[in-house]
Amino acid sequence: MGFNPKIADELEKSMKALPGYFTLKDQFPGDKGMVDMTLHFKKSGQSDNYSFNKFEVTAGKVPPTVENQQYMVISADKDKPDKFLVKNFDSPNEALDFFKKQKGTSELAVGESVEAKQNLASMKDGKVNFINPDFRQAYFSPAVSQTFYLKDGKGFSASQAANLVQDRTVFRNDMMTRDGDSYKAWIRLDFDVKKDDFGNHKFKQFHHPTYGFDMEKTLNAYKIKELAEPEKKAEIIKAMSNGDRVAVTATGKDGKETKVMAEVVPRYGKLNFFSEKGAALKREQFTKTATVNNTQSQSKSQSQDKTQQQGQSRGIR
Structure with missing residues (x-):
């Protein structure tokens, strides 16, 4: 697995x-x-x-710790007013979730120890009274x-x-219908519809090849250096099919090569590009033509309701 x-x-x-x-x-x-x-x-x-x-x-969106550091929640001890209870976490997400559930006086921090920590957020009597400005996005992003x-x-x-x-979207070639028939599909979580009764996002499927998405055709619409080598091209296709964001060398309109991260978006028949630090980049600057030829998706626009199927999250594996 x-x-x-x-x-x-x-x-x-x-x-x-x-x-x-x-x-x-x-x-x-x-x-x-x-x-x-x-x-x-x-x-x-x-x-x-x-x-x-x-x-x-x-x-x-809580950033990982650096070496020898931990996230911690420091809370007042009800039985000993002059003492504090410290709970350490390996998971930044669990630390933030635990802090938000506190009812009294508590602090969310990161560091090597209580004595050498950075305060990220704090609350008094269950009400948040401080959030580190550099931590606000992570705190408020669910x-x-x-x-x-x-x-x-x-x-x-x-x-x-x-x-x-x-x-992101992943490719599965081992899907099964309720009748036991095998099929292939690109699958993503549908964040645009209500969750199911179990609190899970539903799945949206783009059946292959009926949906019309062509990975090789999509890749060839961009100036990506690694595509010139068959072995590297095969590695890129495999990684993107897994849903990975892949490091590639793309050539811009100015002719300069740039190290970027790229991921496939089968829903629109395109690639998304990001800087090495994660900032979104305009894909048009890396295309071989003014715009990406997306007729493969447009030709299917009239029949998307038939080729895109939403599966209940407990029913799809």
């Missing part, structure tokens, strides 16, 4: 005690912060076998969460799930 290797060691240790249920934590670097993952394991009622049927993924379900070890991989909660 593509989780970090450490998960296998933690899984083995956790199973030895034969608990009925347990979770493991994993993290992936995201565009604007860490992507947190919680894996759920349940023991069979008839044997010592464990099933892994779902994992939750959360992408926020995290995106989604639960991904597995069946017989099949479903979205860890990296695909991380890409989906960051509003």
